[in-house]
Amino acid sequence: MIEVNDLTKAYGDTVVLDGLNFAVDSGEIFAVVGPSGAGKSTLAQCINLLERPTSGSVVVNGEDLTRLSYKQLRVARRRIGTVFQSSSLLSRRTAAENIALPLEYLGVTKGEAERRVRELLDRVGLTDRANAYPFQLSGGQRQRVGIARALALRPSVLLSDEATSGLDPQSTSSVVALLRELRDDLNLAIVFITHEMNTVLEIADSVARLDRGSIVESGRLVDLLTDH
């Protein structure tokens, strides 16, 4: 599971995140929704440890990741897989080769990497597209490759940073269905950051609404829906 405690991020005098608190259990999809400028990408970068918070902590499976040295951070980062908007795949690599990247960096043997890539392709339903290049895939398929790549190092937390933004409704639904399946089958804690309220309604167990750096409303999706 992942816990965000009193998370604050400021650039000089500009406070971008102002004391955020939430926890996401294994087997739960937690959506963070907010308009442009709310602080969503800054939150994503604090969660996947690309940015250091100004204060507060990000705790994964009981370990405070904000207190680690750079060397420890390289290992700790494997616990969090990230899927980005339009997936950022390498265009000269096939689907299978893109998924293999994190395993290569880690120095996993070729045979073991091939076995894992096959398993991941199967998990995201793209076994028959293994040798396709990104330009030969649909937007939804590219995002599924991005998800498989994010899972390569077996994280316990999956961070989705606008992963369905820009997809057509049908592709969005297929990505949503896959994330829900992964939540259940791998017992992942999923943090789903988006500006799209429609997608939140499809995917989330719990929701926080972020506005100008603060959580202005949060709770179980069913409770929030029946309140209004």
Ligand code: ADP
């Ligand atoms: P969102 O992803 O919700 O659009 P961001 O996290 O990108 O929001 O930005 C939130 C606010 O923080 C914006 O007002 C933005 O201008 C400001 N901001 C983001 N990064 C920086 C930075 N490096 N320096 C100063 N201000 C920043």
Ligand code: ADP
């Ligand atoms: P095992 O411990 O025998 O690998 P699990 O039930 O933990 O069994 O996992 C089932 C399959 O899913 C395994 O093949 C494993 O590689 C894969 N798997 C488990 N957890 C993750 C994860 N967080 N990310 C990606 N793959 C995973």
